[in-house]
Amino acid sequence: MSQDSYFEKVRAQFPALTQKVHGKDWVYLDSAATTLKPESVSQRIYNFNKYEVSNVHRGAHTIADKATVNYENARQAVAEFINAKSQDEIVFVRGTTEAINLAAHSYARNVLKEGDEVLLTEMEHHGNIVPWQLAAEEKKAKVLAAKVLDNGELDMADFRAKLSPKTKIVAVTACSNVLGTVNDISTIVKEAHKVGAKVLVDAAQIVSQEAVDVQAWDCDFLAFSGHKLFAPFGIGVLYGKKELLDQMPPYQGGGSMITNVSFEKTTFNDVPFRFEAGTPNVGGAIALHAAIDFVKSIGFDKIKAHKKALLQAATEGISKIPNVRIIGTAANKGPILSFVVEGAHHSDIGQILDQQGIAVRAGHHCTQPLMKRFGITGTVRASFSVYNNMQDVESFVKAVKKAQELFQ
Structure with missing residues (x-):
């Protein structure tokens, strides 16, 4: 079984992902705030x-x-x-x-x-x-x-x-x-x-x-x-x-x-x-x-490889969008992608993404000293977990591109 097929079975254990938000399939990219719960835990x-x-x-x-x-x-x-x-x-x-x-x-x-x-x-x-x-x-x-x-x-x-x-x-x-x-x-x-x-x-x-x-x-x-x-x-x-x-x-x-x-x-x-x-x-x-x-039951080797692939694809996609700056480019990263859009407030970007069914976090993330160090007031943060897939990444990148174009 391919890794993609395996994680589609993992994804199926999270009923929350079957909902629609604003008429669109819900893409949950806020796992750094809290993870969704699988059926076994519920x-x-x-x-x-x-x-x-x-x-x-x-x-x-x-x-x-x-x-x-x-x-x-x-x-x-x-x-x-x-x-x-x-x-x-x-x-x-x-x-x-x-x-x-x-x-x-x-x-x-x-x-x-x-x-x-x-x-x-x-x-x-x-x-x-x-x-x-x-x-x-x-x-x-x-x-x-x-x-x-x-x-x-x-x-x-x-x-x-x-x-x-x-x-x-x-x-x-x-x-x-x-x-x-x-x-x-x-x-x-x-x-x-x-x-x-x-x-x-x-x-x-x-x-x-x-x-x-x-x-x-x-x-x-x-x-x-x-x-x-x-x-x-x-x-x-x-x-x-x-x-x-x-x-x-x-x-x-x-x-x-x-x-x-x-x-x-x-x-x-x-x-x-x-x-x-x-x-x-x-x-x-x-x-x-x-x-x-x-x-x-999944194993950390699979988990780490899956999240790394998602983060890499999201990073590559976001990096191609004009006037978007990624905050945090360490060589060794977890599945967290924070960014700012030039000329736009992070909260506005978060709301625009929500209208497209993309759930992210926007704000200072309870790290005000870190925000000060980077000279910003907040970021938009996408974070990935075992239930995300490449379609989620594609939807996310497309939504950010659309949001950025509104502020050109």
Whole structure:
């Protein structure tokens, strides 16, 4: 079976793509914001809500036991998916942003001192900037950012120059949600560890593109969201090396995260439960397991090759349109294509594409410092996934050409 035929069968698992928008076949190119959900994931969450609903860990009945087993099986599935040493290193949260906030609150606030530094990059999402700023401000530490080159690659010389014994934390995206740049995480971690810094990786964009191996990277923390991995909203993961999680105080208080409560003193549960106060998103975790199974059924070799072909075709097509500038031309890119049209506002282009049935994202993409670095206020962003095909690319390029002609 050819790759095109294979991915047409994958595409058929996404009923959302059968709809029409403004009378046209819907072309969904906003997967960097959130992925569509395959039938297997939708059916899994449906079955849970219909037949299996129960709270976990404390139930005294059969269905509660079943929910607990499935919830913890999901934790194990995540651990295996990113090659963590143990499922004890997997904390379920709402998404990438909460995962980073947890690390900033429970780890950074307890290690940072006045004069210390947190090193980020200019390509970070606001969710990987603001939590560190809050922690640094409280501790009178500084937040620095390594520069991005004109082609969208991280300036490794500047990164190394800004590393010092003062650097206690490095937080970096594995793949830029605007530029598509895929960073060399192994090298970044090695350089950071040389000065004794701990590294958090924002893996929100990379988890649906290629295999993540936290042990090979040797990162200290890693965060991602289920909804960018074909799972529902409201479920995400913080991975942390167990020796670090063991040292961290609770992020929130309440049920599940305790072993004993009295008015005199409360003692806290072991990790990861110490960080999962209250009723967890049981259905979300179970659906995340189904999403991981979906990805594994395809395989990252096929996924990466398919997305690379789509990105290459889209890049070639957009590059031929006059007065269109691509933002982010790194050699190693994920399936993300951001661009600006001379004389046109990005929001106007986005609306014109929508009228042609093309769903893209337009704006600053929660990366205002990066927009400032490139001297723009925003971009139009197309992002590709397993359910896209070359016809989608052709429709997209044709729509951009039509939009550009309106502003000549």
